[in-house]
Amino acid sequence: MVQVRKATVEDAAAMAVVHTAAWKAAYRGEMPDAYLDGLDATEATGRWRHALAHRGEGQATNLVLEDDAGTVVGIAGVGPERLVEVTSGPGPRPSDEDSSVGELWMINLHPASWGKGLGRRLLESATQELRAAGYREAVLWVLDTNARARRLYGRAGWAADGASRRTARSIRSGPYGAIIGAAAAAAIRPAKTNAGSRITTPPRADRRARARYRRRC
Numbered sequence: 184m185v186q187v188r189k190a191t192v193e194d195a196a197a198m199a200v201v202h203t204a205a206w207k208a209a210y211r212g213e214m215p216d217a218y219l220d221g222l223d224a225t226e227a228t229g230r231w232r233h234a235l236a237h238r239g240e241g242q243a244t245n246l247v248l249e250d251d252a253g254t255v256v257g258i259a260g261v262g263p264e265r266l267v268e269v270t271s272g273p274g275p276r277p278s279d280e281d282s283s284v285g286e287l288w289m290i291n292l293h294p295a296s297w298g299k300g301l302g303r304r305l306l307e308s309a310t311q312e313l314r315a316a317g318y319r320e321a322v323l324w325v326l327d328t329n330a331r332a333r334r335l336y337g338r339a340g341w342a343a344d345g346a347s348r349r350t351a352r353s354i355r356s357g358p359y360g361a362i363i364g365a366a367a368a369a370a371i372r373p374a375k376t377n378a379g380s381r382i383t384t385p386p387r388a389d390r391r392a393r394a395r396y397r398r399r400c
């Protein structure tokens with residue numbers, strides 16, 4: 184039976200495999216080949232183990248999706264909205280500075296499991312998790328070119344809110360930075376701890392555009 188549950192430290196290796204494989208498949212042509220080729224599940228396992236073992240306030244709650252065979256084929260992370268520099272469209276709203284806005288920090292399926300409805304299932308669980316954590320609204324960031332993910336979000340009731348940004352976050356901090364929270368790049372901070380401030384990002388190597396999507400939880 185397909186099920187979604189909270190991740191534990193024991194899931195670190197499986198999560199690293201899913202994360203690495205998903206990025207290599209999804210972002211080929213979008214990120215430098217050398218960067219994607221360098222992603223290594225063994226190395227990522229250590230980062231995931233650390234993130235799962237040291238989860239603190241302001242960091243993500245991670246979920247795993249197990250397929251019928253009990254294999255972890257999907258991972259998702261939810262938490263407070265992270266304050267990032269918005270390059271056009273609406274910036275942080277007043278509500279960004281309290282804890283009422285959550286964020287889907289990441290969602291990844293192993294490529295062998297794409298196109299079976301499992302992303303939808305995992306996204307539903309992630310949204311429930313945001314609701315259970317008390318969020319009434321949530322945001323996520325998606326690459327303009329990520330048609331598959333945008334289809335998933337659109338079908339699930341998420342809609343672009345007009346904000347976009349171009350940052351080097353993913354290249355600089357790697358896919359794993361995004362889930363580690365406090366250890367991630369300086370551009371990423373939980374909004375609550377940076378109330379009122381705008382974060383300045385370092386010089387950018389990567390100008391890919393991302394759109395912000397939003398929905399009520």
Ligand SMILES: CC(C)(COP(=O)(O)OP(=O)(O)OC[C@H]1O[C@@H](n2cnc3c(N)ncnc32)[C@H](O)[C@@H]1OP(=O)(O)O)[C@@H](O)C(=O)NCCC(=O)NCCS
Binds near residue numbers: 205303332
């Ligand atoms: C984004 C991602 C999670 C979406 O997963 P997905 O499997 O494509 O999404 P869904 O679960 O919605 O599956 C929908 C597809 O499965 C098909 N499908 C097959 N059986 C289905 C079922 N029982 N229920 C629903 N859809 C089903 C649908 O027809 C649909 O096909 P389509 O997209 O060609 O129209 C996945 O592609 C992924 O991990 N990508 C890499 C990482 C990434 O981009 N993450 C998002 C960053 S913002």
